[in-house]
Amino acid sequence: MVPRYARPDMTAIWSPENRFRIWFEIEAHATEALAELGTVPQSAAKALWDWWATKPVIDVDAIDAIEAVTKHDVIAFLTWVAENVGEEARFMHQGMTSSDVLDTCLAVQLAQAADILLADLDALLEAIKRRAYEHKLTPTIGRSHGIHAEPVTFGLKMAEAYAEFARCKARLVAARAEIATCAISGAVGTFANIDPRVEAHVAAKLGLAIEPVSTQVIPRDRHAMFFATLGVIASSIERLSVEVRHLQRTEVLEAEEYFSPGQKGSSAMPHKRNPVLTENLTGLARMVRSAAIPAMENVALWHERDISHSSVERFIGPDATITLDFALARLTGVVDKLLVYPERMQKNLDRMGGLVHSQRVLLALTQAGASREDSYALVQRNAMKVWESDGELSLLELLKGDTDVTARLSAEQLNALFDLDYHMKHVDTIFARVFGG
Amino acid sequence: MVPRYARPDMTAIWSPENRFRIWFEIEAHATEALAELGTVPQSAAKALWDWWATKPVIDVDAIDAIEAVTKHDVIAFLTWVAENVGEEARFMHQGMTSSDVLDTCLAVQLAQAADILLADLDALLEAIKRRAYEHKLTPTIGRSHGIHAEPVTFGLKMAEAYAEFARCKARLVAARAEIATCAISGAVGTFANIDPRVEAHVAAKLGLAIEPVSTQVIPRDRHAMFFATLGVIASSIERLSVEVRHLQRTEVLEAEEYFSPGQKGSSAMPHKRNPVLTENLTGLARMVRSAAIPAMENVALWHERDISHSSVERFIGPDATITLDFALARLTGVVDKLLVYPERMQKNLDRMGGLVHSQRVLLALTQAGASREDSYALVQRNAMKVWESDGELSLLELLKGDTDVTARLSAEQLNALFDLDYHMKHVDTIFARVFGG
């Protein structure tokens, strides 16, 4: 975790306090269930919850000090609770194994993290939607291969981003369901020493599904899917970030990251306004993505479990979620405050002398009876002149002067082929698809 | 694609013939829709389908020869079709762009591939289920950290694998839906030169959803999710393969890959029966997994599209699906014919002198009134003796001779704590969760 790329709510999920709090709840709910089943006294559960009701401060240092001796984190925690709750605490953790606590806790933490990320995505979607409608019909050049192709609108660019992040949200909802399971099944998952109803009780209390079959641990294919999904979301963040970076480059300058009056872009070049936020997001995307492979490598634990996954998760659990949360929030800010320059978009649209309309002319010639090959040749020979003039010549004018063209298309017809609105006639259709009726 | 890791049906999906066949269907369905809309003559669509009805051989070499000149694959294909169909073919591809054909074709191919993989998973699940029920109550030692823990059954190991691959199937169903979309939206996705109803028609005919908003290309977050999902499935293949490899090692030998009478394990050591299939699957899993990152790197195409994704997909499209198909089938064979040795499992279970029951003794002592710490110490001091004897001593006998223990637990009570059935009492519960009532 890099503090500058971390926000407090997500960071708090990975704090020792939150972890111990969840551990306690798992243990207390389990003791409650054990008491219901008559395995332990009702007074044991009561003692735990009574103490909890006093809102005790989690003394992380004290627990760490015990762990330094026992070299076992859950035993250290249980010892500390027992020191506070007293005699009744000995009924805690009956028939359970450490992983019952650790893995169910991780499930709660990842579900909490997913909830924040889902809220982040909602905020991002809202910002994108607003900008999409704001610029629904703002014409701008569409580019393939970085080369001018045909007109689109800036709103369509936003609509694409909206649809993409809406997919990301659906994926994250699915990924959250993957990891939100509770396993309290004992040392090798057989429930030998603990009744399955304890698991069911704890799961219900914590809002988790039960893990159908565990083997001391919750199977790690679930986590692999979760982190792979974060990697895909990060890649979509990269995509929109790269778009902004392109739009902000000096020669294009169709949009800019918001630039606060006091901000210095560079110690050396005061005129520079650099797309540093989206460049940063590009890097953060690489990091979130990099969690996918170790998460997949974690799946093949040996037999009923080994602990090789644990160190990986201590890194990627916090890192991937905290970084993605930060990145989504940063991207939301970028979108929300993005400076959009419609005049510049128009200027860029015009700079190619109308070449972007060549496709229409090609079609019109075909429909006017020319063969595909002839039409292509006719357009190409005029287009090449415009291209070589660096935008000085106009395709429309050249076509009007080409008798092979005018033999098939009148000047009026040619004028109509260069109309920008032609390209926007289905924007409504697309918006309806993306944003609904 | 490595031929020895490829099966014919999946390989055929990626053949030029299949690709051109799908291209034709996209073009012909589109022409049909254009004819309905009055944009092109009905005769054009009819001419295409009439020719198609003759089941023409796809002349890949001829198309390649044209491409060598035009340096453009779709134009080469269209030219070849026109050579065969004649004059009417000039109405094909009206208002479309190459990517409309290429991306929709890839969607069809990936959906076809997903269908094979889903069938593979069904076969694997069936084989696992059969072995699970066959060995539902075959006792075997559960191991954490490679160390004997507590008894499980071999059926439970299979049940875990079943649940894991059932999740993989659900993920693949979702991933298939991700990529099964049709985009026929023109050069930058605006439908400027083609009516959205053409897309809807082709999508319906091909069993695809429409792509809500495309930008010449179908957005690559879909494909990233698809290949990431294949990577997770591959990781689950690795897990089960590693389990078999462990079970087959000389000192364990609880199971073996089927060994045909004529097969030679090694040129030098004729007695060796090596788990080469599952070792191979471990390697194949690494390969399938390795497609995830380039697929994610493909997401951030520039502006409305660049073509950097294309070369990646020429590799990972065939490689990841063909390899995963092969791996799933190989794993199904391994599971189906796995030689399982229950006697050896029992022998291994017994070799630790009963240490695997120590957890039960610990709990019983606690329940008999000893503190957690005292119980732990009592069990540990006897367990250590057994451990150091390398299985010569019996924990049960030692406990019976430890007066601090017998002060709390009678010989009869101790005997009961070493009963294997105790660990199997919830196998039915778990099977019901995994395989249904």
Next chain:
Amino acid sequence: MVPRYARPDMTAIWSPENRFRIWFEIEAHATEALAELGTVPQSAAKALWDWWATKPVIDVDAIDAIEAVTKHDVIAFLTWVAENVGEEARFMHQGMTSSDVLDTCLAVQLAQAADILLADLDALLEAIKRRAYEHKLTPTIGRSHGIHAEPVTFGLKMAEAYAEFARCKARLVAARAEIATCAISGAVGTFANIDPRVEAHVAAKLGLAIEPVSTQVIPRDRHAMFFATLGVIASSIERLSVEVRHLQRTEVLEAEEYFSPGQKGSSAMPHKRNPVLTENLTGLARMVRSAAIPAMENVALWHERDISHSSVERFIGPDATITLDFALARLTGVVDKLLVYPERMQKNLDRMGGLVHSQRVLLALTQAGASREDSYALVQRNAMKVWESDGELSLLELLKGDTDVTARLSAEQLNALFDLDYHMKHVDTIFARVFGG
């Protein structure tokens, strides 16, 4: 391996013929050494080499047919050789294990592949160097964050690429040394059944180092380093490719991939000249890079060896080397024939109204006695006006009209600060560092 991204020489290295040829040489050299040691008759080695001298055709189908029965590739090969050579062949492979042949063969193949890649790098370096000197003093704008910064020369861009690929070459030389080792040490590497002098003899004949300690297999950290190095080289290919893609975008257009007269850029937009080669290289770089992780996962083989690495290497051995060879050659072509437009570079340089000189002005003001903060503010207030004018205003003129500036710098001094040559005064120094005296 994707045929369209493969060249014949590199592909031939991975053909069965080449593999079997190397196998034969290993076996024959080993038999020769065994004969020297008196272990086998001299006639055995002679028989092998006599047959080899007849330049026998390698009958891959026949060997495959035998393997279909024996399910063991080396035994199949030995059987086929024995069928051809006769009785004396039974002395072949004495005391050797299959991996002695397979791993040493892979070493030879990878060394052959490295030699081709080194030649590729030489060709690329030569092309880059030529273009570097050609445009040593061609001014162009340097950009950080995609934003105009200060002038550089196109030759400097090439010099950077040269230095980078020169590093890549040095890395590849080291990586080649990593994998060019010979192991003929028997079933577990103890030389129990074969004298170490056999290994030494074969190594010397094949131009390999001996593997100091092997364990049936050559340790895979060597191969991991090799493929990781290819990944780094691929990343440098991506860098130069991305540079070209940027330079070719419509608004920049400072350079273009060579565009042959007959080439069609798009079926729909005849005027488009797309940087498809460098986009393709960007994708190919992702693929070569993706071999690094599975190669690293291959390192941790179990005990003295397992065979999980083998399937991985069947993919990445050919794929990474063939693709990188193709990519280096393609990049060499791109560099060699790159259309460079100095006038457009100058035009772009001029379009910012002189803002790129602001750093010099800042320094001059500081040296003329202004504080860093005051200097910064003075430059910034004028620069912002220029920036907002979209290049209409000139920074030089504005500064000349700012009395706070002219209080410190004369018009003459200001003029001098806008001289382009100022930025090129150390180009010779840099060229000397990169290309040598």
Next chain:
Amino acid sequence: MVPRYARPDMTAIWSPENRFRIWFEIEAHATEALAELGTVPQSAAKALWDWWATKPVIDVDAIDAIEAVTKHDVIAFLTWVAENVGEEARFMHQGMTSSDVLDTCLAVQLAQAADILLADLDALLEAIKRRAYEHKLTPTIGRSHGIHAEPVTFGLKMAEAYAEFARCKARLVAARAEIATCAISGAVGTFANIDPRVEAHVAAKLGLAIEPVSTQVIPRDRHAMFFATLGVIASSIERLSVEVRHLQRTEVLEAEEYFSPGQKGSSAMPHKRNPVLTENLTGLARMVRSAAIPAMENVALWHERDISHSSVERFIGPDATITLDFALARLTGVVDKLLVYPERMQKNLDRMGGLVHSQRVLLALTQAGASREDSYALVQRNAMKVWESDGELSLLELLKGDTDVTARLSAEQLNALFDLDYHMKHVDTIFARVFGG
């Protein structure tokens, strides 16, 4: 960075204090050089060093507070220094750009980190060497595919590890040289505003090479190579860790991680001694390896630079080096204190009824005149009986009772073929290769 996987010396390298200390040294050395060149007064450099000689506390909070306003880290630092040093400080950073400081600082940090890692490797190599000589002739079974193959010695296993980590050290030396360069070349690397002699002076003072050609930043292929190398080293750590994990598994138990008397293996199963350190190392290896791909993705910065690499490096710079340092130290401890059980190794060697000698018998039969196929069949039919007896039968006795065998080999000859020393005759050779004469 995960604190539990971090050691103080390596962590300190990445502290703000160390970073600012290096920044100061870069700036002060540069000012010194500028003074030598007459660009700034000698008094400026003196003022800086005089202040530094007072060993001022680096007030990180104060610098952070300034950065919160300026949003620029280097300017914040320079401002803070100026506040402390006074008027003369305004000559600092003349003609430099932030990246000159940042990138050169990163070079120093990575070189410092590499030095610690090299020392770690030395310590590891020493520990391995000691154990190698201690167990040079301790016989143990060599295993391929997890199956007993032929005898090796535990010392040979260590020798292999030694050779592997010696290679890792050589790689790290090369990787250190890759990143230990100094760039002080200004905004786009042209030295327009700073003399190259400043760079040379600072480089010499800091023990770095000069960067031949930089573009505001040091090219990131260097860092990609560095982190890829760390990934390969991590993979070798994984290999040795997996070996220990295998050796410790219950059925094998030939070695164990040191188990301190007070340590609890599990809250539930007091007898368990789990290889948790090496499992942990397996996970840490995955993490270090995961830095390789983002480091390679960092190479293709846009034009002269973008800042996308920076966030990646804020993670992987500390994480990969700190984790690898911790892992190397942990592995050294594991090796150093590893409990090795030669008796158990012998027991395992014996458990296969002598099957491990089958290869020798095979060779002896061939040398005694049997054909390869006949020899194979003879050994195989006896070996299979032993195999199926689960170690009850003895291969030696069976062979003595097989008249087809005794027709070729006497009982005495057969006895000799089962001699363990036969396998150890070249251990000296291998040790000489690995550890030197």
